[in-house]
Amino acid sequence: MKKSGFLGLIFLALAGISCSLFDEQGESGSNSNVTPTPESTATPVKEEAGTSTITDTNYLSFASGAALLKFPVPASMQFSSHNILDGGEAFWISREGEGTDQEFVISLPGETIFKKFSFINGNDYYGEGSNAKDILIEVSNISADSGFQKILETSLPSDIDPDKLFVVEAELPARYLKLTVKNSVGNPQRVSLGEIKGYGTQKTSDSLSGLTGTYRAVDQDETTLKWTALTPEEMKAQGLYSDIYLRQKGTSLTGCEEQGDFDYFTGGIDGNVAQLLWHYVPEDPVRHVVTSFGENGKYMFVVHLNEEGNASIFKAFQKVGETPGRCPNIKGFDQSEAGDSKLKESLEKTGRAIVYGINFDFNSDKLRDESKTVLQEIIKILKENPEWKMVIEGHTDNVGGENFNQGLSERRAASVVEFLTSAGIDASRLSSDGYGYSKPVASNDTELGRARNRRVELLKQ
Numbered sequence: 001m002k003k004s005g006f007l008g009l010i011f012l013a014l015a016g017i018s019c020s021l022f023d024e025q026g027e028s029g030s031n032s033n034v035t036p037t038p039e040s041t042a043t044p045v046k047e048e049a050g051t052s053t054i055t056d057t058n059y060l061s062f063a064s065g066a067a068l069l070k071f072p073v074p075a076s077m078q079f080s081s082h083n084i085l086d087g088g089e090a091f092w093i094s095r096e097g098e099g100t101d102q103e104f105v106i107s108l109p110g111e112t113i114f115k116k117f118s119f120i121n122g123n124d125y126y127g128e129g130s131n132a133k134d135i136l137i138e139v140s141n142i143s144a145d146s147g148f149q150k151i152l153e154t155s156l157p158s159d160i161d162p163d164k165l166f167v168v169e170a171e172l173p174a175r176y177l178k179l180t181v182k183n184s185v186g187n188p189q190r191v192s193l194g195e196i197k198g199y200g201t202q203k204t205s206d207s208l209s210g211l212t213g214t215y216r217a218v219d220q221d222e223t224t225l226k227w228t229a230l231t232p233e234e235m236k237a238q239g240l241y242s243d244i245y246l247r248q249k250g251t252s253l254t255g256c257e258e259q260g261d262f263d264y265f266t267g268g269i270d271g272n273v274a275q276l277l278w279h280y281v282p283e284d285p286v287r288h289v290v291t292s293f294g295e296n297g298k299y300m301f302v303v304h305l306n307e308e309g310n311a312s313i314f315k316a317f318q319k320v321g322e323t324p325g326r327c328p329n330i331k332g333f334d335q336s337e338a339g340d341s342k343l344k345e346s347l348e349k350t351g352r353a354i355v356y357g358i359n360f361d362f363n364s365d366k367l368r369d370e371s372k373t374v375l376q377e378i379i380k381i382l383k384e385n386p387e388w389k390m391v392i393e394g395h396t397d398n399v400g401g402e403n404f405n406q407g408l409s410e411r412r413a414a415s416v417v418e419f420l421t422s423a424g425i426d427a428s429r430l431s432s433d434g435y436g437y438s439k440p441v442a443s444n445d446t447e448l449g450r451a452r453n454r455r456v457e458l459l460k461q
Contacts, residue, residue, distance in 0.1 A: 056399045057199070057202070058087070058197040058198065058447060059108060059112050059114070059198050059199070059200065059202050060106060060196055060198040061085055061086075061087050061447040062085055062086060062087070062290060062292060062301075062303050062447070062448060063087060063273065063447040063448050063450065064109070064202075064273070064447070065108070065271055065272045065273045065292045066106050066107065066108055066109070066292075067085075067107050067292055067294045067301050068081060068085065068104060068105070068106055069105045069106065069107050070104065070105035070144065071104045071105075072094060072098065072102040072103065072104070073095055073098075074092055074093060074094065074095065075093040075095050075096070075126060075190070078090070079091065079092055079093040079125070079192075080314075081104065083194070084104065084179075084194070084195055084196050085195075086303075086446075086448070087446045087447035087448055088446050090194075091120075091121075091123050091192055091194040091195075092122060092192060092194075093122060093123065093125060093190060093191075093192040094181075094190055096126070096189050097189055098191075099130075099183060099184055099187055099188050099190050099191045100182060100183050100188075100191070101180060101181075101182055102180070103178060103179070103181075104178070104179045104181075105144050105176060105177070106176065106178075106179070107294055108174060108175050108176065108177065108202070109202075109271055110175075110203045110204060111141065111173050111174065111175060111202070111203045112173070112174050112175070112177075112198075112200060112201070112202040112203075113172065113173055113174070113200045113202075114137075114151060114171070114174065114177070114198045114199070114200040115168055115199060115200040115201075116165040116166060116199045116200070117152060117166045117196060117198050118163065118165055118166065118196075118197045118199075119132070119135075119156055119160055119164075119166075119193070119195065119196055120160070120193075121159065121192075121193075121194050122191075122192025122194045123192050123194070124192070125192070126189075126190050127187050127189070128186065128187065129158075129184055129185050129186025129187040130184050130185075130186075130190045130191060131156070131159075131160075131184060131191075131192055131193075132183075132184060132185075132191055132193045133155055133156055133182070133184055133185045134153075134154075134155050135153070135154060135155075135156060135179065135180065135181055135182060136150065136152070136153045136182060137151055137153070137178070137179055137180075138177070138178045138180075139151055139173075139174030139176065139177050139178070140174065140175065140176045141172070141173045141176075142175075142176075143176065144176050149170070149172055150170070151168045151169055151171070152168050152169055153169070154166055156185075158185045158186075165199075171200075177198070179196060181193055204271065204362065205271065206368075206370055207269045207270055207271055207272070207370050208293055208296065209248065210248075211246055211248040211253070211269075211293060211297050212246060212247050212322065212324060213319050213320075213321050213322045213323065213324055214243050214244070214245055214246075214319070214323065214325060215244040215245075215317035215318065215319050215320065216243050216244075216317055216318055216320045217243075217316070217318075218299070218316050218317060218318040242257060242258040243258045243325065244256070244257050244258070244300065244302075245257075245258060245324035245325045245326070245327055245333075246300075246324055247324055247333060248269070249373050250357070250371075250372065250373025250374065251270070251357035251358075251359060251370050251371060251373060251374055252267075252268055252341055252357050252373050252374050252377070253265075253266070253267050253269055253276065253357075254266050254327070254330050254333060254341060255327060255333075256328075258325055261281035261282055261329075262281060262327060262329050263280050264279050264281070264327055264329045265278045265279065265289065266279075266330075266341045267289075267356045267357065268356035268357020268359075268374060269293075270359045272293045272294070273290065273291070273292050274290070274291040274292070275288070275289075275356040275452065276289040276356075277289075277342075277354065277356075278304070279342075281329055287305070288304075288305045288441075289302060289303065289304050289305065290303045290305065290448055290451055297319060298318065298319055299316065299318055299319070300317040300318075300319070301315075301316050301317075302314070302315040302316070303448065305448055305449070305452065330342075341377060343377060343378070343381060344381050347381070347460045351459065351460045352457060352458065352459050352460070354441075354455055355378075355455065355458060356455060357373070358371045358374050358375065358456045360412055360415070363408065365408065365412045365414070366415070367415050367416070367419060375416070375420070378390075378420065378458065379420060379423050379424075382420070382425050382429065383424075383425075388429070389431075389460070389461040390429065390430055390431075390458055390459065390460055390461065391459040391461060392413045392417050392420075392433070392456065392457075392458065392459075393409075393413055393434070393456065393457040393458070393459060394408070394409035394410060394412040394413035394416075394432070394433070394435065394456060395409055395436075395439060395440075395441075395453060395454065395455050395456070395457065396408055396436055396453065396454055397437055397440075397444055397451075397454050398437040398440075398444040398450070398453075399450065402436060406435075406436035406438075407434070408434070408436075409434030409436050410432070410433070410434030412434070412456070413432035413433060413456070414432045414434075416432065416456060417430045417431070417432045437453065440453045441455070
């Protein structure tokens with residue numbers, strides 16, 4: 001099976017070392033040179049039927065918080081290296097003459113133990129036989145530059161089944177994964193890969209804090225391989241986007257992009273991944289954005305989604321200051337820990353609001369303590385508008401089956417109602433409904449789309 005289609009116009013690369021974040025140069029520029037590291041000496045793990053604790057979560061996706069830290073220069077921007085993590089239909093193709101030993105280094109949001117991998121073919125766009133053949137996967141729990149140990153080395157068939165699982169040779173804890181695509185099935189000049197997916201277990205932790213600040217577009221020095229924030233003059237010269245100003249209060253995030261009419265965003269964070277509603281000023285169409293924060297908030301990776309839930313625009317930023325600038329379209333942004341989340345405004349205008357930042361334990365209806373900031377905002381709105389009644393709706397993605405997700409969405413919505421009533425909101429003003437995955441706001445065929453579908457909605461009555 002091959003990936004088909006393109007991302008469309010990709011303005012910025014997500015992250016990188018061997019080429020510019022904004023300048024995946026295509027048929028020019030230098031390639032990555034990473035020193036090989038020792039192979040693992042751990043005892044190989046054998047798969048035993050009925051004992052697997054592997055979840056359906058692909059931990060090598062933007063939606064799970066994975067991010068490319070190093071990658072080879074692609075043939076062109078439409079065949080960008082980060083396509084191997086996007087969960088969509090696009091694919092990566094190497095530059096001509098670089099059909100061997102192409103390396104990718106991926107950071108993970110938490111310590112991960114991979115048990116199985118699957119792959120999707122690339123494309124023969126530049127000639128037959130370009131699909132990846134021999135691959136090597138190594139992991140490190142130390143850094144993106146050292147400590148790598150082999151967990152899988154295998155050959156992929158020319159027309160791989162995307163559902164075929166490759167069991168690892170050793171289970172090792174990882175914060176970084178290195179993928180080396182050694183060659184193609186028959187084209188010495190090019191190699192291509194559609195997707196890599198990794199399954200296993202991952203330690204979860206509270207959502208990141210301390211994100212408030214100013215984030216600036218980043219580039220790499222091709223000699224030192226260090227990321228550096230561009231100056232405003234460099235950004236202007238390259239026609240790039242301006243700074244992002246961000247404020248965080250608990251799991252609630254608000255901010256804006258310092259350009260033109262100050263497009264602004266609101267949303268919430270879960271772990272190191274934020275779901276944002278991005279408002280374009282002055283027309284105010286709203287687009288969905290998935291953002292992950294790398295290296296404990298040092299880097300901000302922004303992925304704009306199209307209506308189908310596929311990645312369409314990628315941006316990358318580095319935190320350059322603890323104090324954000326002004327966001328004139330967000331009331332109170334310049335004076336407080338977090339500006340107006342626009343929840344009340346949305347309820348007044350449309351009678352409905354999507355809420356991100358109400359987080360639950362995995363596959364559970366137990367509210368996480370970090371969600372209280374967002375819940376307190378809902379309580380404040382209800383107390384300021386005593387005539388309002390509200391329905392709390394729970395929505396899920398389609399992973400896990402219809403009955404499971406229907407029940408989970410109902411229980412989660414009920415948990416929110418229980419929290420609100422315990423805070424003094426009259427129960428007669430509240431009700432809950434669960435819809436499972438029957439009312440998606442994006443396609444459930446992609447991981448980024450599924451991330452968008454996992455949400456709580458408020459309905460004013």
